Amino acid sequence: MTLHQRPGDDGAAPAGPTSSAGIQKDNQLWLEDGSIILVAGQTGFRVHKSQLSRKSAIFRELFAVPQPIVSVDSLEGCPVVRVPDAAQELSHLLRYIYDGRSFIISTTGRPDFVKPTFATLSALMRLGHKYDIPEAIEDASSCLQSYYTTNFDVYKRLRQRDLVDLLFELREEDLDADAIETVNLAMLTGKHSLLPAAMYRCCQIDSDELIDGVQRPVRDARTVHLNADCIRLCRRGREHLIKACGRVLKVFGLLESPVRCGRCAPVAKQEGAGSIHDIELQLTTDPLELMYGSDALNALCSRCQTSMADHLAAQQRQIWCKLPVYLGIDDLEGVEMVAPSPLEGMDWAA
Ligand SMILES: [Zn+2]
Incomplete structure (x- = not known):
């Protein structure tokens, strides 16, 4: 102090x-x-x-x-x-x-x-910590948690731009800088439940930019920096996410197809053969975004499309639950992921 x-x-x-x-x-x-x-x-x-x-x-x-x-x-x-x-x-x-x-x-x-x-929530977290006002930290972090969630279903809704339950005003152009600041605030105040989603976002930021810091485009042109430990964790996280992405793409490219119907099985095989060459090109650090808008899916009947979509969603739920391990923060208190699985009992899972 x-x-x-x-x-x-x-x-x-x-x-x-x-x-x-x-x-x-x-x-x-x-x-x-x-x-x-x-x-x-x-x-x-x-x-x-x-x-x-x-x-x-x-x-x-x-x-x-x-x-x-x-x-x-x-x-x-x-x-x-x-x-x-x-x-x-x-x-x-x-x-x-x-x-x-x-x-x-x-x-x-x-x-x-x-x-x-x-900016208001960030100030309350930081000064709440400095002046020892735990309620300020608690209330501000619960607002941030509405975006930096540990719940997969909430995360998916947010990615699909369903922002009705959001408790603060989101500025699209600030998302990278906000994520970095959120990681720093979570580390400062011990509100570790903010970390998985915020660090996942940091893993999407270009490595060089992550090291040099990200400049806020509008508010005050400040550059925000992630601390060195967190940069290391994000680097490791990126490697894990790319591998996870590869695993999802195998199914996404229909190589390991859960498709069962007689009409779609051969289509799936053909599509899968076609997409094997593309997999490396499609590897990203964002495996949670992969399921939307696939050409391969469109070639299937609607029932098989549903099966595929459900299967992919199940894989992404697994990735979600493993995020703390990928990001090296699973030993921190309060980092518990929620991904209720509505998919039990599907016939393709046999
Ligand atoms: Zn089918």
Whole structure:
């Protein structure tokens, strides 16, 4: 915990009107009866010591240090504490402290509720950890979990762009950077259940890019980096996923066909022979996406198509359950994959 307390702007000159002049009052969190002013960057938040201390032992300790009164006039008699956090991020944490979980989760189905952005949740996870506010981490991670799920069926719905149950606002162009940040946040806070889906996404990022970091295209042009250990895990994960992809493709290419009907068996054989040459070209690190839009499937009768699709789905469920092993995170607490199998008793499985 390193909070840099700086009574004046630079800690050198005696504080006075000049040092406080640069502070901009936050629009929402400048409370008239607030008892302390937190300053992040150029933004001041006038808030209640008691409220912050009640939620966070770190704030409690911070406020226990006697604070010099900086310019009674311009700062309205409140002590000023400078913190090294980004103003926007601190604003999210303070709003969470005042509004509770309804700041990010629609607890009463309010029609005017706006889903939080990834940036808001990320700030709550990071600062919730820094200021020791476990509820903030819990609530923010449960929102992230609606996307970085451990449930295969939920994952599949999300991949098919069914986003109704998503608890935050997703930005397509940020998905790679978000995945990296989610891995880092999960490692920081111990919310390991976020890891499998987030790391799976990281495995889809080009290796060089993963090492150099991924730049956010819009928000603040920041480059996000995965830590070296996780890069290693993702590298190993990619190898496992490519092998798994090969195993799925054998069936996908009808080489190991579960097709039973008399009409389709020869078709399957022929299609399979044709596609054997393509398998290497089709190897990717994304075996969970393979089942959609196959020409080979279209050549089969509808019953055999269903059998094939079910068989492939069953294989992908297995891959899903093995993700923690592939990614080298199966020994971490909280990493439990869910992939209910609706396919038991299918005749092709005999
Ligand atoms: Zn058939």
